[in-house]
Amino acid sequence: MKRPGPLLTLLAGLVLGLCLLTLNATTGTRTASSPYEEKSPSPLPARSAASPSPTPTPSPSRVPAADADYAGRTDDDAAAIAVSVRDGKAIAYFCDGRTKESWLRGDVQDDGTLRLTGEHGATLDGTLQEGRSVDGTVSVGGGRHAFSADRAKKPSGLWRATATVRSAKIDGGWIVLKDGTQVGIVTRDGEPAPAPRIDPETGAVTVDGQRLTARPATP
Missing domain, CATH: 2.40.128 (Lipocalin)
Incomplete structure (x- = not known):
């Protein structure tokens, strides 16, 4: 019997190459990731916008008491x-x-x-x-x-008269109410007594025979 010749050896190698090629096509070729591949940076957590500090509400200024x-x-x-x-x-x-x-x-x-x-x-x-x-x-x-x-609206309000009458110190006070009623006292050297009526339009009043003028009392 003759030994296989070079042609047989060549055919065997060809068959082996075809088998390897078929196996490679079936499994597909995988490409290894490069060890130097740059990874995408992880997104930073969103920072919530800081709420502005509330502006203190100024207290309303007080309006001075009206005269x-x-x-x-x-x-x-x-x-x-x-x-x-x-x-x-x-x-x-x-x-x-x-x-x-x-x-x-x-x-x-x-x-x-x-x-x-x-x-x-x-x-x-x-x-x-x-x-x-x-x-x-x-x-x-x-x-x-x-x-x-x-x-009160004039002539209502507070009236006062001070004077010296017949060597006595006179101090009179009157309250004129809105209905025209008058309430008052005249003191003579510290002794109180009901006051005579005043003219609310002019403040004129007669005390112990002497004509005086009462004026609106203010602080």
């Missing part, structure tokens, strides 16, 4: 009371028209409250109601009275 006059009566109708406000200050007059009276003074606070004081421990605590009225309490001579005084 005005107020007149009314105590709730028990025992006396009349008048209050006059000028430039943040106040003066008040409590009068029963017979023997009891008191002049009180003090400041008007930014919130419209006022605490006025007078002789012999007299006090008045009140609140301005947006320029329409004054409400509060007044303590005079051991008595405590609630009151409400509405804004």
Whole structure:
């Protein structure tokens, strides 16, 4: 028997090459990733926009108490009371028209409250109601009275006259209410007595035969 010749060897190699080529086509060629391939950077977490700090709301500026006059009566109708406000200050007059009276003074606070004081421990605590009225309490001579005084229009309001008549020191106070009623006291050297009527248009009044002029009382 003859040994296979070179032709047979060549055919065997050709068959082997075809088999390898078929196997490579079936499995496909994979391309290895390069070890130097740059990875896509991970997206940064979104930063929430910082909420701006709330701007503090400025407190509304207080409007100074308007200059005005107020007149009314105590709730028990025992006396009349008048209050006059000028430039943040106040003066008040409590009068029963017979023997009891008191002049009180003090400041008007930014919130419209006022605490006025007078002789012999007299006090008045009140609140301005947006320029329409004054409400509060007044303590005079051991008595405590609630009151409400509405804004007064001339000739209503608070009047006062001081003079010397026949060597006596005269001090008179009048409260003219909106209905024209007058409540007042004249003291002669500290002795109180009911006051004569004044002319509310001019303030003219006669005391012990002498003609005087009462004027609007202000702080």
